Amino acid sequence: MIDYIKKAYKLMESCRLCPRKCGVDRLKGQTGFCKAGKLPMVSSFHAHFGEEPPISGRNGSGTIFFTHCSLRCVFCQNNPISQLGQGKETSAEELAVMMLRLQTEGCHNINFVTPTHYIPQMLEAIFIARDKGLKVPLVYNCGGYESVEALEILDGIIDIYMPDMKYSDNTSAKKYSNAPDYFEVNKIAAKEMYRQVGGLKMYRGIANKGILIRHLVLPEDLAGSQKIFEFIANELSPDTYVNIMAQYYPCHSANKFPEIDRRITAREYIEAIKLAEKAGLKNGFRQVMSTIKRKRIPEWTDNLKIS
Numbered sequence: 518m519i520d521y522i523k524k525a526y527k528l529m530e531s532c533r534l535c536p537r538k539c540g541v542d543r544l545k546g547q548t549g550f551c552k553a554g555k556l557p558m559v560s561s562f563h564a565h566f567g568e569e570p571p572i573s574g575r576n577g578s579g580t581i582f583f584t585h586c587s588l589r590c591v592f593c594q595n596n597p598i599s600q601l602g603q604g605k606e607t608s609a610e611e612l613a614v615m616m617l618r619l620q621t622e623g624c625h626n627i628n629f630v631t632p633t634h635y636i637p638q639m640l641e642a643i644f645i646a647r648d649k650g651l652k653v654p655l656v657y658n659c660g661g662y663e664s665v666e667a668l669e670i671l672d673g674i675i676d677i678y679m680p681d682m683k684y685s686d687n688t689s690a691k692k693y694s695n696a697p698d699y700f701e702v703n704k705i706a707a708k709e710m711y712r713q714v715g716g717l718k719m720y721r722g723i724a725n726k727g728i729l730i731r732h733l734v735l736p737e738d739l740a741g742s743q744k745i746f747e748f749i750a751n752e753l754s755p756d757t758y759v760n761i762m763a764q765y766y767p768c769h770s771a772n773k774f775p776e777i778d779r780r781i782t783a784r785e786y787i788e789a790i791k792l793a794e795k796a797g798l799k800n801g802f803r804q805v806m807s808t809i810k811r812k813r814i815p816e817w818t819d820n821l822k823i824s
Contacts, residue, residue, distance in 0.1 A: 522644060525637035525670050529555075534667050535587040535633050536702045551587045557638040558584035558604035562615045564624050569760055569802050571717070571724035572626065572656065572679070579619030579653070580628040581612070583635050588660050589695040590683075592771040599631065600769075612642035613649065620653050625723050626677065628656040636667050643674065654725050662696055663706035671713070678710040678728045682749070685741035693739075693777070700741075704748055717758040717800070728753075733762045734789045736777050742789045746796035759801035761789055 528534050529543040539549025546554050564577030572578045584604030586593075597603040607615075616627045632639050643655065654676035661680035682703055684690040690699035710728050717727035732745055749757050763786045767778045790803055 519644065521670050521674070522637060522640045525640050525667070528667060529637055534636055534664060536662060536664050536698070537587060538664075551585045551634045552602060553585040553634040556606040556608065557612065557635040558602070559607045559612070559615070560584050560598040560604040562619065564619065564622055565628065568628070569729060571719050571722060572628070572677075572729070574625045574723045576623040576625055578626055578628040578656065579616070579622070579624030580630055580658075581615055581619075582630045583632050585634055586631050586660065587633055588662055590660075591693050591769055591774060592765070592767060592777060593769050594766075596769040609638050609641040609645060612638065613645035613651075616642065616646040616651050617649060620651060624653065626654040626656050627651070628658050628679075630658045631660065632657060633659055633663060633667070636670065640670070640674065657710075661703045661706060662694075662699060663702070663709075665705055665709045668706060668709045668713075673713075676714065676726045677717075677724055678714055679731060680707060680710060680728070681731050681733070682707065682745045683733065683740060685744035685748070686739065689735075689739045689741065693774070700744075704752070707749075707753065711753045711757070716754055716756050727758070729758045729760060731760045731762060732789075733765055734781050734786055735765055736779055736781050736785065738785070738788075739777065743792045743796070746793045746798055750797040755797040755799050757798065757800065759793065759798055761786075761793060761801065761803050763804040 531540045532543050532549055537550045541547035541549040543555055548554050560582045562581040565580040566573045566577050568578045582598060584598055584602055586599035589600065593599050619627060629639055656677040656679055657675045658679040661682055683694065683699065685700050687697055687700055691697035714727050717724055717729050719725065730749060732742065734740065734742060749759060763781060766780050772778050
């Protein structure tokens with residue numbers, strides 16, 4: 518097995534694939550915070566048409582949804598997958614077959630969703646798939662709570678990073694995602710991703726390399742949007758593509774927290790867009806206003822301006 522895969526598996530012996538650094542030996546089947554074991558678990562894989570336009574394109578993004586997660590978001594829309602472990606154990610060879618099948622179906626990329634805790638197995642599968650003809654770009658689609666030590670192994674392998682930047686307020690991060698150091702960790706991770714791939718690059722409207730950051734607007738500005746936008750503009754680049762998402766809705770256990778037990782208002786969303794403009798961000802996607810209240814599946818327009 519080539520060196521970068523060995524290095525990734527080494528991180529599983531006393532697991533430090535994510536910033537929690539649980540220290541369990543996952544190669545022996547022990548589990549830590551994320552509950553992931555030795556074998557990767559996949560809940561589904563298919564062409565996905567609901568991602569941002571340069572990711573989904575016309576033929577769809579070849580998404581592989583991994584089970585389990587290193588965060589515990591109380592409003593997680595995929596709770597059965599991320600926290601209850603809904604999925605099937607899969608070998609690296611089977612993962613490679615999934616990738617090749619999605620490429621054959623015409624998908625523009627292979628989109629690994631929540632892959633942090635399965636980086637070694639993902640890398641092994643990529644190695645197998647590339648040997649059998651995998652050529653499309655690889656997308657690392659994550660919650661943004663990442664270990665730089667693990668990310669460095671991905672340098673030169675991942676083409677497109679799609680991290681969340683969920684919070685600039687660690688009080689909210691602790692309360693709603695059990696990640697009291699989220700913003701500090703998130704900023705360092707975003708810088709490393711940007712160092713590796715730079716700004717988003719496209720060919721005929723389809724992304725082939727770069728970073729695209731997602732930010733979900735929360736009720737009462739509990740995410741602290743302004744500081745996030747200022748960080749992106751000032752410490753990455755004002756040209757960074759940012760998707761400002763309005764599709765928050767209270768699910769899972771959000772009803773236990775009255776302040777987030779509702780959808781955001783159009784006013785709250787417009788204010789977030791204005792903050793992004795004020796910070797100097799130039800590129801990205803905003804949700805079509807008419808879809809905010811009535812749809813979970815977003816429709817996007819490719820600019821950040823209200824008018």
